Amino acid sequence: MSLLIKNASFIVTPFKVVKDKSIYIENGEIVEFETQEADIVIDARGMVALPGLINLHTHIPMTFLRGIAEDKGLEEWLNEEIWPREKKLNEKVVYYSSLLGIAESLRFGTTSFVDMYFFEEKVAEAAEKLGARAWVGEGIFDFFEKEKTEEEIKRAERVLKRVKKMKNELINPTIAPHSVYTCSKELLQVCSEIAREKGIPLHIHISETKEEVEEARKKFGMTPLLYLSSFKFFERNRVIGAHGIWLSARELVLARKFNLTIAHCPISNLKLGSGIAPIGKYLKRGIKVGLGTDGPASNNSLDMFEEMKVAALLQKLSDVRFPTLEVIKMATVYGARALGFKGGVIEENRPADIILVDLKKPHFMPIIKKEQVVNNLVYCAKGEDVAYTIVNGEIVCRGSVENLEKIESKVLEEVKKAGIVYE
Amino acid sequence: MSLLIKNASFIVTPFKVVKDKSIYIENGEIVEFETQEADIVIDARGMVALPGLINLHTHIPMTFLRGIAEDKGLEEWLNEEIWPREKKLNEKVVYYSSLLGIAESLRFGTTSFVDMYFFEEKVAEAAEKLGARAWVGEGIFDFFEKEKTEEEIKRAERVLKRVKKMKNELINPTIAPHSVYTCSKELLQVCSEIAREKGIPLHIHISETKEEVEEARKKFGMTPLLYLSSFKFFERNRVIGAHGIWLSARELVLARKFNLTIAHCPISNLKLGSGIAPIGKYLKRGIKVGLGTDGPASNNSLDMFEEMKVAALLQKLSDVRFPTLEVIKMATVYGARALGFKGGVIEENRPADIILVDLKKPHFMPIIKKEQVVNNLVYCAKGEDVAYTIVNGEIVCRGSVENLEKIESKVLEEVKKAGIVYE
Numbered sequence: 044m045s046l047l048i049k050n051a052s053f054i055v056t057p058f059k060v061v062k063d064k065s066i067y068i069e070n071g072e073i074v075e076f077e078t079q080e081a082d083i084v085i086d087a088r089g090m091v092a093l094p095g096l097i098n099l100h101t102h103i104p105m106t107f108l109r110g111i112a113e114d115k116g117l118e119e120w121l122n123e124e125i126w127p128r129e130k131k132l133n134e135k136v137v138y139y140s141s142l143l144g145i146a147e148s149l150r151f152g153t154t155s156f157v158d159m160y161f162f163e164e165k166v167a168e169a170a171e172k173l174g175a176r177a178w179v180g181e182g183i184f185d186f187f188e189k190e191k192t193e194e195e196i197k198r199a200e201r202v203l204k205r206v207k208k209m210k211n212e213l214i215n216p217t218i219a220p221h222s223v224y225t226c227s228k229e230l231l232q233v234c235s236e237i238a239r240e241k242g243i244p245l246h247i248h249i250s251e252t253k254e255e256v257e258e259a260r261k262k263f264g265m266t267p268l269l270y271l272s273s274f275k276f277f278e279r280n281r282v283i284g285a286h287g288i289w290l291s292a293r294e295l296v297l298a299r300k301f302n303l304t305i306a307h308c309p310i311s312n313l314k315l316g317s318g319i320a321p322i323g324k325y326l327k328r329g330i331k332v333g334l335g336t337d338g339p340a341s342n343n344s345l346d347m348f349e350e351m352k353v354a355a356l357l358q359k360l361s362d363v364r365f366p367t368l369e370v371i372k373m374a375t376v377y378g379a380r381a382l383g384f385k386g387g388v389i390e391e392n393r394p395a396d397i398i399l400v401d402l403k404k405p406h407f408m409p410i411i412k413k414e415q416v417v418n419n420l421v422y423c424a425k426g427e428d429v430a431y432t433i434v435n436g437e438i439v440c441r442g443s444v445e446n447l448e449k450i451e452s453k454v455l456e457e458v459k460k461a462g463i464v465y466e
Numbered sequence: 467m468s469l470l471i472k473n474a475s476f477i478v479t480p481f482k483v484v485k486d487k488s489i490y491i492e493n494g495e496i497v498e499f500e501t502q503e504a505d506i507v508i509d510a511r512g513m514v515a516l517p518g519l520i521n522l523h524t525h526i527p528m529t530f531l532r533g534i535a536e537d538k539g540l541e542e543w544l545n546e547e548i549w550p551r552e553k554k555l556n557e558k559v560v561y562y563s564s565l566l567g568i569a570e571s572l573r574f575g576t577t578s579f580v581d582m583y584f585f586e587e588k589v590a591e592a593a594e595k596l597g598a599r600a601w602v603g604e605g606i607f608d609f610f611e612k613e614k615t616e617e618e619i620k621r622a623e624r625v626l627k628r629v630k631k632m633k634n635e636l637i638n639p640t641i642a643p644h645s646v647y648t649c650s651k652e653l654l655q656v657c658s659e660i661a662r663e664k665g666i667p668l669h670i671h672i673s674e675t676k677e678e679v680e681e682a683r684k685k686f687g688m689t690p691l692l693y694l695s696s697f698k699f700f701e702r703n704r705v706i707g708a709h710g711i712w713l714s715a716r717e718l719v720l721a722r723k724f725n726l727t728i729a730h731c732p733i734s735n736l737k738l739g740s741g742i743a744p745i746g747k748y749l750k751r752g753i754k755v756g757l758g759t760d761g762p763a764s765n766n767s768l769d770m771f772e773e774m775k776v777a778a779l780l781q782k783l784s785d786v787r788f789p790t791l792e793v794i795k796m797a798t799v800y801g802a803r804a805l806g807f808k809g810g811v812i813e814e815n816r817p818a819d820i821i822l823v824d825l826k827k828p829h830f831m832p833i834i835k836k837e838q839v840v841n842n843l844v845y846c847a848k849g850e851d852v853a854y855t856i857v858n859g860e861i862v863c864r865g866s867v868e869n870l871e872k873i874e875s876k877v878l879e880e881v882k883k884a885g886i887v888y889e
């Protein structure tokens with residue numbers, strides 16, 4: 044099956060901007076830029092093609108908690124609103140909530156997402172159903188209770204097995220221990236070993252709040268990243284550290300040494316009052332940075348374009364600034380590298396995860412210089428400007444989502460059945 | 467001519483959220499909520515109605531400079547990119563660039579905007595052409611050169627006369643001296659007198675940067691707001707102070723006393739590295755705050771929904787927080803009050819400036835509680851979710867903009883003719 048994207052006004056690879064080219068795709072891969080015929084042809088005149096966006100840190104099923112309560116402090120919010128509801132979770136709530144979140148993601152141009160939550164096999168099923176590329180890992184934590192450690196590892200392994208059974212090249216496993224303040228050293232060590240052995244990414248929250256860092260200092264005599272490196276957590280592993288707001292100079296040296304990728308989630312970090320990660324500094328020191336939305340309850344969208352704009356805006360407050368193009372890279376190729384994924388680039392022999400953004404709208408006009416394409420993608424574009432979302436050579440969304448009302452009514456039905464009470 | 471908005475799922479007034487109501491409109495006014503027939507009927511099932519958004523500070527014609535250069539420092543950006551181009555401005559560039567910016571504004575649910583730029587009579591004409599409500603004021607500055615003062619006042623008065631001649635109740639005049647660092651005391655005083663005499667708003671930049679405050683201290687021995695109050699600038703005037711990031715405790719007391727409204731422009735303030743206005747504190751002290759996008763060259767959109775989200779997010783970093791509903795008020799009724807405009811509220815006998823936001827999209831789902839409507843409007847909605855924009859009882863935009871390519875090609879043509887050189 045071949046697909047041709049014809050006459051794209053611009054292509055952002057994202058290393059450079061190319062004008063008036065076509066993209067020929069076969070068997071899920073970008074083949075070349077010359078062919079002018081194919082089974083399916085998209086006329087992309089007035090559009091810009093860029094690599095599908097990679098959401099490097101999210102909890103996608105949390106759509107069922109979106110907007111529930113906004114005007115409470117973090118602790119009150121978690122204790123009164125989020126945790127009591129999460130305790131009543133079941134597979135079905137996760138499945139239908141994931142459908143909603145993945146539908147939004149694809150609509151908004153996110154072709155890949157890296158997820159950590161409960162019942163992750165259901166997230167995987169929802170991703171498969173809608174044709175998204177996903178990295179799923181059961182979020183595990185033993186709260187330092189020895190009798191729970193093994194059980195948590197089993198929970199993670201169950202998802203690994205389920206994912207393997209799916210035999211879907213778009214669905215990839217990760218190991219996702221929650222954080223140093225919720226997981227014992229034993230649990231973290233086993234996770235690190237499994238990841239190493241299987242060659243899969245390790246996904247963990249690191250230094251999201253000042254409190255987390257303070258607590259680690261008291262408990263372990265070390266800040267979180269130092270602590271993790273003290274028992275070789277990073278060794279020969281591909282680690283995605285979500286947030287990474289409060290890293291010390293010494294930790295930055297280690298982050299670089301161990302090739303850690305920070306999943307920068309600026310909107311969630313603002314919304315939860317956690318702070319602003321100094322990613323200009325990180326990038327300058329050679330530390331890898333990708334972008335994530337975090338869960339929809341702390342954002343509250345899954346729109347990577349918004350995330351790009353806020354990331355670009357916040358760095359203007361700091362001394363170390365980076366160019367707009369760097370933001371596009373964070374949302375695409377840097378995320379791909381973190382995952383060991385060949386995508387995130389529009390080039391021959393790369394997976395055909397591509398989105399087309401419609402420039403024929405007043406908020407993109409006028410475009411005269413090539414630089415404006417990149418600048419306007421970062422500062423003016425939103426998820427809703429995405430006209431086509433292509434994953435692995437398949438068109439999975441054409442600018443609108445079908446069966447939405449059915450999905451929403453299923454979410455509501457299951458949420459009520461589970462006793463996750465609403466008015 | 468009567469218009470009926472039928473079956474709106476929710477109405478945000480914005481003082482409360484009402485469910486399943488209709489809105490009956492006649493002769494540009496909201497009449498009542500019972501009538502079920504009219505000349506034109508909109509079925510608003512699955513939509514939420516809220517007052518048209520009021521952009522309290524912008525330079526709308528700057529669309530022609532959108533995205534021109536993003537990775538330069540402020541000074542370099544102004545000196546090398548913006549000012550040399552602005553010098554070559556003419557009426558036609560302003561007119562067509564305004565059409566573009568106003569088209570975007572209406573598309574994104576902004577029904578009123580408060581503008582300050584050059585050739586403002588052309589902004590007024592563009593607003594009239596597209597059916598927007600506007601407050602226009604020629605941006606004036608004499609740079610402390612005595613021989614220029616009179617000329618600048620004439621420039622402002624010419625626009626006042628032109629607006630009066632239009633006899634369009636939607637187009638309103640303001641007096642817009644640029645700032646204390648670009649206008650002499652004499653110029654500021656005359657502006658203040660004209661505004662008082664004519665009963666029109668005074669629109670000025672106040673304390674946007676630390677440098678501005680420092681300079682005022684050196685030059686006048688006083689910070690900007692104190693300086694203005696020293697010659698009765700605020701006396702019996704309706705003043706909109708754009709930005710107001712760096713106000714002292716003493717200035718806050720005066721701001722409240724003089725009923726100053728701060729036009730908060732959080733995105734521009736981040737993008738230009740100016741800082742974050744502590745509006746939580748302002749609101750708590752009884753100071754009025756509205757919302758603005760600033761010009762499209764420092765944003766780069768004219769999307770008040772984005773502005774609401776960023777305003778809500780940034781305050782989470784501070785100690786004084788405010789509820790989500792307050793953000794909706796800043797974008798509607800607080801802006802209206804600042805202008806002495808009866809709109810900004812969905813109520814009987816108010817001007818019918820109303821927008822309908824389509825909730826039938828995955829990023830709004832699920833909605834169960836009424837609070838979620840407000841929370842999701844602030845944290846999830848974008849301009850592109852606006853399905854209908856109604857100004858003064860007329861549908862001026864139905865979710866897409868016509869004749870766009872014509873407008874863009876005119877902008878490009880005029881920009882080239884004027885010698886505002888592009889590649």
